[in-house]
Amino acid sequence: MNNQLALGIQLLDTANFDNFGSGENKELIALLQQVKEPFIYLFGASGVGKSHLLQASCFAAQQRQKTAFYLALNEAETFDNKMLQNLENYDVVCIDDIHSIRGKLEWEEALFHLFNRVFKDKILIVSANVAPQYVDFQLTDLKTRCGWGITYPVIELSDQEKAKILQLRAEHRGLELSDEVVQYVLKYSSRNMRDLLQFLEKLDYLSLAQQRKITIPFVASILKHY
């Protein structure tokens, strides 16, 4: 399964702040939880958890009786930039992967105008793969507006934290992952969090299908084909 939502209309039910290991991101998470700051800009490499944080922010907003909207622009190919119209009617607007539309002038303009409308009295949270000054938008206005946000890099979790999250997520699925198994996975699998979670999903499915206990040999056999 792909953890990215196709059209962001619904939110991943698993994305909240509790199951995101905070690691070095404590300050950022505290700020997101408050749902007060008018504009936050997150950036980081693929798989560090940007989408998760954006979606968790939507949940946090909804828990505070605010309306929230999540949209991932990496799917922008599949829809029209009219999609951005009237989003300022939501209290919190989360736009994921804004760098994906760089170079598409019409999209850049539409995003720029959306920013202006949201800035009036609503909250904007966006994510991109790099810091604001490095997104090569053609529209300078859009670039400078990005700089107005509080910028936070999303810092990759340490292996230890990743291990914790894996065990927590497994527990939610009713799986038990021993420390040894987790260490083994972290040694031999890609340690990108997204890959790890996908692996967990596969593990869950296969252990059920094959009626196997989760042991190191079992995990090793899956990783071999993974």
Add this chain to the structure above:
Amino acid sequence: MSEESIWQFCLDVLEQELPEQQFNTWIKPLQFIEEKRRIMLLSPNRFIDDWVRSNFFKKIKMLAKSRKKTIVVSLQVGNLEEVKRQLEEKKLSKLKVNVPQITNNTPPPAVPKGAFNFNETLDKKLTFDNFVEGKCNILARDASLQVVNNIGGSYNPFLIYGDSSTGKTHLMHAIGNKILKNNPEARILYLTSERFVQEMISAFQDKSIDKFKKYYRSANLLLIDDIQFFAGKPRSQEEFFHTFNTLLEEQQQIVMTCDRYPKEINGIEERLLSRFSWGLDVAVKVPDLDTRVMILMTKAKEVNMDLSQEVALFIAKLITTSIRDLEGALRKVIAHSRFTKTDISVDFVKTVLQDLVTLQGRSVSIVNIQKIVADYYNIKLSELLSKKRQRAISRPRQMAMFLAKELTNESLPIIGKEFSGRDHTTVLHACKKIEELKITNDQILEDYKYLKKVLVSGRLRA
């Protein structure tokens, strides 16, 4: 701090520093008039005036500015009562001239569907009072005030242009707010060119274009932001052109902003461009250092945050790109200070903005390079800096020197010095060696690429 207490402070210091006789002869006779942000000093005669000006005036200004950076100190020959009376008169006459009355005899036309009400879109927070002036924008600010005082006069249309994030929109709202304050009945519309286009299109679709026209043409003041977005939209330009003409004929004021000199925009009709230049256009420039400092101080004050001059100067020197970047940096500093419950000092700011600094590709420090390289090759920093010559240590050392040369602006001798006082020829040798190895040894090339990526992208683990 009031102007009077600032002057008192100057007096106190001067009294202590100057011999009594000098103080009594030259300083004491000066009369003080309190004006907003201004210390006005009157000397009784030309002789004293000249003497004070050449001997003490510089010192007085310095003292006053040490209390309040924006204070203006002036010195002139004059009599207290007389000058006060003149000032009052000037103020009164200014008031009389400065409030052009707007009378709207007819009731406002109906608001078209989806359009804003008059005055609804003015941002009340953006005023002349909180507009930070500096060399970069003083002309535009003064011209904006002129527009307020001569609505529909010779500065019509009024166009403010300049790079993104230099305060154009702020000035535009300030004009609107000031006019509204002077004339509570004024009909003011602020909107972006994008919004204008959108409303016009939906008016066409609803067949309510007449209503649309009537409405926009009844405004006393039309503020259109970012007119560059009219480019390539001929139909919107057509409609805007007519609205524009009607307003100008009726002597209603139009104010526009643009991210460049309009003649440089492609895709705007010639006749519209020539209309734009009928009135006055004025440029705003990217803020200079002093202005950036003032902006930071003002913004911090708005959120009740104490920011020392020193810290403001540090941030202003670091962030030179745009006002928004400046605000973003300040907000980050404030958020971090609140989160960690730490006071804001220069060192604190350094740590917080480290990401920004490194991410701007500015200050990859040698120390940082040494740490990351040592870490990467799994050796101790002390080993990297030691005299050891085995290859497992010397190769990483050479790599670190090479990166230091490439990623910092330091000279070879300085780099050598940072590596336990080595000679610059050693650094040179290291650079040559790595340069060769990058071609012949794939592993070295990989190491180099990785380390560089980590270093220039800041704290992100690649």
